[in-house]
Amino acid sequence: MNYIIREIKEEEYPILSDFLYEAIFIPESMEKPPKAIIEQSELQVYIADFGKEDDWCLVAEVKGKIVGAVWGRIMNDYGHIDDETPSLAISLYGEYRHLGIGTALMKAILHLLKEKGYKQTSLSVQKENYAVNMYQKIGFKVVSETEEEYIMVCELQ
Template sequence: MLILRAVERADISFLRDMLYEALFIPPGQAPYPREILDLPEIARYLVDFGRPGDTGVVAMIEGERVGAAWARLWTESEHGYAFVDEDTPEITIAIRPESRGRDIGTMLLEELLHKLDERYETSSLSVHPRSPAVRLYQRLGFSHVDWVGESMLMVRYRSEISAVAL
């Protein structure tokens, strides 16, 4: 049975593993070395996690962590790839490879979005256009608004989701 719970301090090393899994590796390309997580532009997704504006959800099956989704607020001077503004949290999500294809990502992202919708009008993420996750993001209301390098910047507007639900 799948259990979703809030991220705890003890989950930080697991979030690091999930950050690695969140990196899109095109088919046929060798995996990145794990040291890529130490690059400042990647490491910032977890540095001092738990600061104001950080929120996250961990998925567990039979006591094992199988995925996580989290969001951070950024500033103009320090931000991630999907920065929109200082009031838009950026989402990171990943599932262990052996647990993919079981709707865990959908449930994780829906739970995180429920939490974010209580406080924010928008949320954002970046995704490679060849990632299978693009369809999930579109289904949950994200729209492609710009390009950041080779990645799509996608934004979800709570008011648009609420209007569709009415």
């Protein structure tokens, strides 16, 4: 599949709410929650007032349509490590998953963050999420865990 990866444009920031919703991992045995769930403060931290210093976002575009996004910011989220480490979120629309686009987005944001001078980046992922393997393949390592989630860090050397 042909796609391009580029920085998000300011007028496209509202689409992050769609990708935040898409980023919610739902095990097969569960129903998707209502979209209003993203209004909860622990999820709004990922997108509220996006566009400040230390906010970075890349999107994947297919035939002029944004189909995926990866973004990071320094925030006190589930994957928070410290106040110098951006936490990442990534998602794609369902029909664009398992095509290598997510891996390409992750590699591109890691490169961007390294260029910007960050030493590491982090994320939180549910243990059941198939993306755990992809994160490990591109260099993320588990640094802590809860019963349901891993906190993973990637050194940007």
